Structure formats: structure tokens, C-alpha cells
Amino acid sequence: MAPVETVIPARLDRLAWSRFHTLVVVALGVTWVLDGLEVTLAGSVAGALKASPRLQFSDADVGLASTAYLAGAVAGAVLFGWMTDRLGRRLMFFATLGLYLVGGAATALSWDLPSFCLFRLLTGAGIGGEYSAINSTIQEMIPARYRGRTDLVINGSFWIGGALGAASSLALLDPAIIDPEIGWRLAFMIGSLLGLAVLVMRRFIPESPRWLVIHGRFAEADLIMDEIEARAGNGKATGTLTPLRIRPRRFTPLREVFHTLFVVYRHRALVGLALMAAQAFFYNAIFFTYALVLSRFYGVPANQIGWFILPFALANFMGPLALGRFFDTLGRRPMITFTYAISGVLLALSGLLFAFEWVSAAQLTIAWMIVFFFASAAAGAAYLTVSEIFPVEIRALAIAVFYAAGTAIGGAGAPYLLGVLIATGSRMSVLIGYLIGAALMLAAALAQWLYGVAAEGKPLEAVAQPLSSVTD
Template sequence: MRDRATSAVIESTIPARLDALPWGRFHTLVVVALGVTWILDGLEVSLAGAVAGVLREEAGLRLTSVEVGVASSAYLLGAVLGALLFGWLTDRLGRRRLFFITLAIYLLATAATAVSWDAASFILFRFLVGAGIGGEYAAVSSTIQELIPARVRGWTDLVINGSFWIGAAAGAAGSFVLLDQLDPALGWRAAFMIGAVLGTVILLMRRWLPESPRWLMLHGFEDEAEKIVASIERQTIGHEARRDPSWPVVRLHARGHTPIGDIARALLKLYPQRTLVALSLMASQAFLYNAVFFTYALVLTDFYGVPPEAVGLHILPLAAGNFLGPLLLGHFFDSLGRRVMITATYAVSGVTLLIVGALFAQGLLTVGQQTFGWMVVFFFASAAASAAYLTVSETFPLEIRAIVIAIFYAVGTALGGVVSPWLFATLIGTGLRWNVFEGYAFGAALMVGAALVEWRWGVAAERKSLEEVCPPLTLVDD
């Protein structure tokens, strides 16, 4: 058990040393072993949709449509509650401990889903899978931010977030193969085991990752933090870095935990404009994504006559657009800057959604053109959505980074998961294209509004250390 010197004043160059490192194998390991969380989330969402039909049949669990919907809601609820609980624990107990716990919960729960025996067990296990994924977002996002050098933090974060769509495509392709090649009674169970197998491999890889030196420094474990940074330097540049006089020194009070009152004070009193920006970005992108992706199958079947079994093919170009956006645009978030690129991607995705929606309402698009239009929209919207998570994770103090990520993730998931699917399903149910367009127009307005909020109050965090972007709450003034 570590001895916490929580009354001490820590003077350290650890943040500067981490930001000064060139990219090395250590950083690649961080991206692969931690960034897989987004792939797992995409995998789970895609698998759940792909096997929903089988689950309603005798070969599955004979679920009703309502029970399938409840299972999806249970996953979202688990993600929200898991993010809040494990985000709070991540700030108190450490990043490393929690990213093992949350992945283990996911691994066990998704394996249990594969052996579900009735509706109740399936719904329970989906809730636990969601809890593991939600907890992963908080624990993993904070760790990645604190280990990746500042000059490439934006691009790295965007690509990792965009990898959700690699998981979505893999889930769609994997479930198709398994359901086609195996007996359906075994195929859907084997599909859910994909996540368990992948999770096991990643769990072993994470053994080689250290605790965040920034978290250790904050909690008074300076010697341990120094050893970890020295080890990373040896892995990356072959020797421990010599002290550079230009490196800024961080001076702060070590503390064991941050009271809830300090969290509320930071969000509402110290940084109210940043809170407004984060809420605007997270809520608008959540509405847009859930509005389209929970109901795109209905649009294709009801308005274009696409057979239900062929709907899955249309997710592949959408997944490609969603991944290519952050991959190709991510570098500009570090070079041109956060405010310029976040404003641009939110505004462009809103305007293109309005254009595609208007063409759809007038019946001017074929099914292929409709899919291509969505692909263009989400090329920009994916970069925008990824930037929302980047904004939340880098613009609030070190002490509350994980719980703040959890709070905004929960709010965004709750708003998008509850409001937009119901609204769009209702609009599509009218059978009138112009009614559906009204929903698209509302989503576009939210995105453009978020762009204006970002332009007015966004933070220029590019190529700056996390401590420069937002000083720790316990910073000692010179």
C-alpha cells in the first residue's frame, strides 16, 4: 500500500518531459491497448443490431420486439451509470487499476451474454456490458490524454475515437459470416464471443502499461512517477532525459481525493463557459448520431424499399466515412487549431445534413445517393464528434478529468439515446418525407449552434500541455 504524502507540495517537470518525447513504441502500445475501447463499443452496438432478428426466433431466445428494445436501453443505461461510477473511482483510485477492472467487467459480461438463457439474463448481461464500456471511456480517455505528447494529442484522440467504426464494420461482417456459416442457434452466441476473445488479448497487453505519472504526481507518489517517466524515456529515446531549463515546473499540493463540491465548483463557477461548450458539443453530436443510426434502417426500408436483410450492407460505406473523417482531418486539429477545426466540422456537418435532408424530402436521391450523402455528412460529423470528447478530456483540471469525461459522456448518451431515436421513429412513422426533414433540420441547427458556441468560447488547446490548458485545482501560485 502506498504512503500518501497528501500535505506535501510537489515540484515536478513530469508533464514537460512526457510532452517532449518523440513518438515511440510505448505510445503505439498505449493507442492499441487502450484505444481498443472504441472498437469494442462499435463491435457491441453493431453485433446487437445484427443478431436482433435471430434473438426473436426459436433459434435465439424468442425475445419480443419490446425485449430487444429493453436490452438496447439497458446497454445505454449501463454505459451511463458505469461511466459515472468508474469515472469517479478512476480519479480516486488511479487510471491503471480502473482500466483493468472495467475491461474485465466487459470481458466477463460479453462472454456471459453468449450463454444467456432467457430475456432477463440477456438484458442483465447487456446492462453489465454497457457498464464496462462506459467505465472504459472514463478510465481510458483520461489515461490516453495524460500519456500522449501534446503536439499530437488532437490527431491521436480523433483517430482513436473514430476507430469505433472499425468495430462497427467488424461486428457487421463477423456476425454476417457466423450467422451464415453456423447454425443460427450457435451463430449468435459465437458472435458475442468475438468481444470476449478480443478483450482477453487486450487485457494481457495492458499488463505492460504503467499508471499515469500525472495521476501519481497529483496524489503524492512523486518517486514512483519519476521512475515511470524515466522508464518511458529509456524505451523511447534510449536514456533518461537531461533537465532542460526551458521546461516549466509544476508546483501543486498533493491530495488524496477531490471533494464533490470542488467538482461542482470547477464546472459551474471556475469554468462555466467551458461547461457550456462541452455540453453543446456533446449533446448536438449525440442527437445527430443517434437520430440517423438508430433509424437509418427504417428510412431505407420504408422510403426506398430496401429488403431488411440488405440493410447491413449500407453500414459499410457509412463506417468508412466515419473513420476516414478523423483520420484525414485529425492533423489539422493540431496544426490549424481546435477552435477553427471544431467550428468548421460542426458547421459543415450541419449544413451538409440540411442539404442531404432537403434532397431526400424532395425525393431526388436514389438509395445509393442517399447512402453517399450520409457518408459525406458523417465524414465531417465523425471528426466533430471525436473533437467533442477531446474537448471534454483536455479542458478541465487533472484532479477531475475522469469524472468530467464521465459526466459529459453520460449526459450526451442520455440525451441522444432517449430523445432522438424516439423523435425520428415517430417522424418516419408518418410516412411523410418532409416530416423527417424537419428532424434533420433540427439536428443541423443543433450542430451549427454548437459551432457558434465553440467559435465564441472554445479553448485553443493545440500543442499545449494539459496543465497549461487548465491548471490543476491544487496548483501552488508562485
């Protein structure tokens, strides 16, 4: 195709915040709520799964099921990430949510370990695919000056789902209210019911105009842009519209994708991988197995785990909410470095307090609240980073590749490893797992400080020039 000039990206970035942007955040960002719900339920019902007369899971079985969920998320992210860049954002954020609904409902009907792991894998595949489709859409819809704080708060909404899962488990796992064998099954149905409502909301979210322009669908992009501006009402801001000159393309070959990621942007790739792997291990190792730590080392009953998860979830949400704006004002590089480094140091100190039995269950929870206040912002910044520092043509697949690689390296085996360490009954063994997580966070902080990108306030096309751009 011949080169064409477009001002679509500039029109998107000049908008002030409006109800349209709020709709995008709620309808698409709910993915993180669903993931938080799933992860929290998996942790909260661990005791019920072990006590189930039908399933009779061991500590290692609980860790294996969590690993199946993460493995599904990795596979789903890569598959749907590739499809999202080729077929469009909108189609995929319906398909991935549909897969999640089916997997979640099927989990509630599990009858043994293989079936439970299979359905958790399918649920994870839906959530992993959502990450690629949703994060790329949100990045391309939100004006540049709001992008950092918005992305962090959306990622932090994972813990709204966490709180919902914890609160639900308190009722559904209470023998005085309902048989726990039925209760854990009902718990896994909650996400599917919530997802049905989200399907309706997503009908009002259009295709990404940035994606349409890159693929040569200018008339459709202009029409959608006119509708967005009309829906924004007084949200349209004034400013010069700098045109972007591109040569549209139908798709980007995989060879060019990986050359761009690992040759052209190799330093950015190192940063993205370090950030994603560190936060994946940090969260998956600790949070997925927290219920096991409480039950084995502190004797907390399964139906009381939720009381410890609720304040933990609150601190995780408050971190990005309180710190998010500084990623747009002070900048990405210093804030990401700081949140990763402080999280690693605090995790090591908390692990030592646990190992030497210097804290009670309540005090350990308070320690985790402090640690994850910063760690939640750090984890959100990892997703923000990989979704904004690569070209628009490969944005969804880039998110998928680094999510998958980070989770595979740092997260997929983490719950199983910690499950095995917890099963030894040795606090010092568990401490080893915590110290690994701390070391990974500190290494990621160093990588960010050395090679981090100052993307704050910049249009996506300025952060990473589109592969289809024409400069002559």
C-alpha cells in the first residue's frame, strides 16, 4: 500500500478524561478483577480441597492445580496475543472472556485432580488471552498523560477481585452456612456469573482506532474516532494534531516480530523479561501458598482464611491507587526501580521474621500488607512497561511473549515449589523460597535502573516508532 498520513493517534491523545474512558477502564479492566477472584479463591479454598471427601488434595496437589492455571495463562496469552495483532482487539476480548466463562463453570464441576487441573488450565488460558487483548486495547485508547496511573490502578483492581474472593470464601466455606463440599464449587461459579455481565458491557467498546489505521481501515477508524469524540463531549482537548505517516500492512511476520523484540529492542526486552519474571515469582510463590502457610504453621481453619486475605487485598489495591500518579509525574524509571527494590528488601525482612517465629499470623499479615503495598505497584508497572515500549503492530504479542516468558521462568513452578517447601514443615525451607523472590525483585530493579524507558506523558508512537511508519 502507498504511504498515508493519519492524525488518529494524536486525536486519541488530545482527549481529556471522559465517561468513555471510564467505560473502557471498567468494561476491559475487569479482567484483573476476575483474575484476582480466581487466584484468591484458589488460595482460600485450598483447605476445603484438601478436606474434600471427593478430591482429597495434598499440599502438592494444590500447588499443582495453581501451576496448571498459570500454564494455561501462558499458553492462552501467546495464542490469543498473536491472534489479537492479526484479527483485532475487539474480537479477541470477546473470545477470551468466553473461554474464561466456560473454564470457570467447568471447574465447579470437577470430580478429581486431572479434571480440576484441566479446567483450571482452560480458565487460565482465557485470562492469559485477556491480558494480551485487554492491555493492548487500554493502552491504545487512554490519552498519554493518563496512561501510567490508569494502567496501575487497573492492574491493582486485581485485588478488588481478591477481596471479593476472600469475602465469598468466608460464607461459602463456613460449615454453619453451607456444606464446604458444595461451597468451594459455588465459589468457582462466581467469576462466570460476573463475566456474563461484563460481556454485555463490552458491546459498547469499539475496535482500537490505532489498530484499524495500521491495517489500512481508515474510514472505519475515522468513524469510530468521531463517535469517541462525540461520546467524550467536553472531553475533547485543544492542541496541535501532529500527523503520522505510515504504510498500512495486513500483518507482521513472526520473523520481524522477534527481530524487533530481541534485536532492535534487546535492552527493552531484558527489562521487560526481568520485571515480569520477578513479579510473577513474587506473587505466585507467596500469594498462591499463603493459605497453606496460615493453616500449616499457624493452625488457621480453612473457613477463616478469608479474614487474613481481606486486609492483604486492601493493601495491594491501595498501593497502585496511592503511588500510580507518581509514575506519570516523577517518571517510570525512578518509580519502577524504587518499588521493585523496596519490595525485595521488605520481603526478605518479613521472611526472616516468619522463619524465626517472631510474628503471629496477624502480625505476618500486617508485614505482607506493607510489602505488597509497594509490590502491587511494581507488578502493575511491569505490565505497563511491556505494553507501551514496543510498536503498535506487535503490541499484543509483545505483552503475551513477556507475560508468558516471565510467568514460565518466574511463576509457573513457583506455587509448586513453595507447596513442596511448606510440606516439609520447616520454616527455614520456606524462607529459601522467600529469599529467591527477594533476589529476583532486586535484580529487576537493577535492570530497570540501567535500561528503563522514560515513557511518561509520551504518545505510544513516540515511545516506540510503528514498524509501518514512513520517514522519507
